[in-house]
Amino acid sequence: MIDFTEEQIERYSRHIILPEVGGEGQSRLLESKVFMIGAGGLGSPVAYYLAAAGVGAIGIADADVVDMSNLQRQIIHNQDRIGMPKVESARETIQALNPDVKVNTYNYRITEENVREIIREYDLVIDGCDNFPTRFLINDACFFEKKTLVSGAMFRFEGQVVTFKPHADAKGPCYRCLYPEPPPAGLVPSCSEAGILGALAGAVGTIQAVEAIKELLDIGESLSGRLMIFDALRMEWKKLKLHKDPGCPLCGENPSLTELVTYEEVCEIRAAGQ
């Protein structure tokens, strides 16, 4: 366990007094490393809460720059940062909130060439990206590198959150068990075409942050094997059962995928959240 400074004891006191966290759990958070794909709608609340919680290192990958149309939901950025790389903007916000957190920025696209090496040095991965090819890429990379993946997605007024950790949960599915194939190009409208309720990103991203912290602390019940869906119009959360698919091409009994493939060929659409 690390030696807390006076300031840390004060900063994290509301965690430390929780029996489920305590000094040991807080120490664990300070020694944890989380990698996030996307510093957008979902990445914003996730990064905020992980930083506030004192997660020791946060890696953030995003190739985009801050745009005015992002600010309706991407609350880690602000108007003064327009044109700035999102990862730099996120770093500034996080460091102003909590200097305990080391921020590693990856201001480029995550690809099959670089993803495995990057996630290898982290304990947990958060998917808050905006397109299907990256979702399949991250899933496959996390499977091969045995990293727990907390995945969030949203569309208009709906959100989905699920944890994938087939390496740790024998009955736990991966993303390909849930959706074996991405939709063909054109069948799902993009976010800029479809719109998205800004505050929905807060609801969904915050659940991802809660789940990530629980996974890091190894407390409570995991969302592995359960898909949490949120319908903001009905104000309804639901948990659906997910099963490991024995025929899954990645984590099934006779996998056909034994290494990362080229994901752009699978699907070229970008399905949201620019």
Added chain:
Amino acid sequence: MSITVRIPTPLRKLTDGADEVAVEAANVGEMVDNLEAAHPGLKERLCDDAGEIRRFVNVYVNDEDVRFLQGKGTELKDGDQVSIVPAIAGG
């Protein structure tokens, strides 16, 4: 069997905005056909050319995925709640 079907946002334009519709059906296949009769266009969004449920759309009877039950042959009983959950990717 009278069941309720939760319609996800992307498909609500086919149900005049309704987020839930009631339908009579004895199994999931019949449910799809009866949904199509009441709301033309829904079947094409749910099923491929061979009539099978698309790989990026999951259909749950209560909280169980029909792919792990009997697929379109999954029986329905009065009061069942069916949820249609398409893959979404926004972040």
